[in-house]
Amino acid sequence: MTKQYRRHDDIRLTAMEGEGVVLHMGERRYFTVTETGLVILEALKTPRTFEALVDAITNEYDVTTEHAQRSVQAFLDQCLSSSLIHESEH
Amino acid sequence: MVWLSPEAVDAAEAGERSFFLVVLIFLMRRLGWYHVHGASFIDPLGRGWLMAGDSNCGKSTTTALVASRGWKVGTDDIGFLAREGEHIVSRGMRTTIGLRPGGVALLGAKGGRYLQDRNKEAYWPEELGGGWAPIVTPEIIVFPRLGERTSVVRAPARTALSSMVMWSIWVLCEPQFAQEHLDVLGQVARQSRCFDLTLGPDLFDHPTLLEALIP
Numbered sequence: 234m235t236k237q238y239r240r241h242d243d244i245r246l247t248a249m250e251g252e253g254v255v256l257h258m259g260e261r262r263y264f265t266v267t268e269t270g271l272v273i274l275e276a277l278k279t280p281r282t283f284e285a286l287v288d289a290i291t292n293e294y295d296v297t298t299e300h301a302q303r304s305v306q307a308f309l310d311q312c313l314s315s316s317l318i319h320e321s322e323h
Numbered sequence: 324m325v326w327l328s329p330e331a332v333d334a335a336e337a338g339e340r341s342f343f344l345v346v347l348i349f350l351m352r353r354l355g356w357y358h359v360h361g362a363s364f365i366d367p368l369g370r371g372w373l374m375a376g377d378s379n380c381g382k383s384t385t386t387a388l389v390a391s392r393g394w395k396v397g398t399d400d401i402g403f404l405a406r407e408g409e410h411i412v413s414r415g416m417r418t419t420i421g422l423r424p425g426g427v428a429l430l431g432a433k434g435g436r437y438l439q440d441r442n443k444e445a446y447w448p449e450e451l452g453g454g455w456a457p458i459v460t461p462e463i464i465v466f467p468r469l470g471e472r473t474s475v476v477r478a479p480a481r482t483a484l485s486s487m488v489m490w491s492i493w494v495l496c497e498p499q500f501a502q503e504h505l506d507v508l509g510q511v512a513r514q515s516r517c518f519d520l521t522l523g524p525d526l527f528d529h530p531t532l533l534e535a536l537i538p
Contacts, residue, residue: 250513254488254509263488266481
């Protein structure tokens with residue numbers, strides 16, 4: 234079984250100078266996201282695995298795989314706790 | 324369908340303005356005009372300003388001050404952001420500028436008409452020396468708060484975006500309009516230079532300070 238992540242349908246997103254703001258329409262809340270967070274949320278328009286997200290970060294930025302793994306995991310945890318993304322197993 | 328509680332019925336007159344404003348906001352949203360809680364004006368260099376912020380943060384007093392210096396005023400409180408060609412513009416309804424007693428004293432404004440329901444003195448921009456601009460294309464956005472001395476700092480992108488959302492909070496309603504509304508907020512922030520502005524009483528001793536701080 235592989236875990237996949239996907240953006241919640243209630244999410245709306247816009248960007249400026251690489252950073253962004255995210256609306257959660259269902260909960261009527263909004264969040265700001267960093268440049269890397271924006272890259273991850275953009276990627277999560279379609280279901281992605283953790284490894285695919287790490288690849289998206291290492292392809293975009295000059296960081297080690299370990300650093301990218303930590304950043305992606307921390308961001309996913311935050312997004313899951315705020316219901317910005319879903320987690321499913323395939 | 325709108326249900327009013329007995330308390331709301333008793334206070335209907337006081338709530339009338341807010342009620343019809345909210346109705347207007349929802350109707351205009353269907354036309355692609357998105358409410359922003361902010362003042363707008365055009366300075367003598369022709370630059371459009373949007374001052375987005377809460378009540379009691381100095382919007383109306385600053386609007387009256389710049390009107391007294393000949394600036395054109397779009398609105399002192401309620402604007403609608405809309406696409407106009409390649410830009411986002413702020414459209415304002417022609418209304419008076421409402422000043423609380425503190426604002427009247429700071430400005431030394433004479434005349435005006437007392438609005439009992441709002442405890443404000445009302446001035447047309449022309450009475451203060453300015454003019455009216457039905458459309459303002461923002462290229463400077465400021466997010467004001469009151470402080471000891473007037474100063475500005477550039478607002479980081481995330482702060483600018485979240486502030487635009489905060490002062491156009493209806494973006495969180497009606498999901499079918501939310502992405503376009505949010506895109507308009509993002510575009511107006513991108514087309515502008517955005518600043519956090521502290522408004523101090525010194526602004527009234529140095530009325531050209533805004534242009535000096537944001538050349």
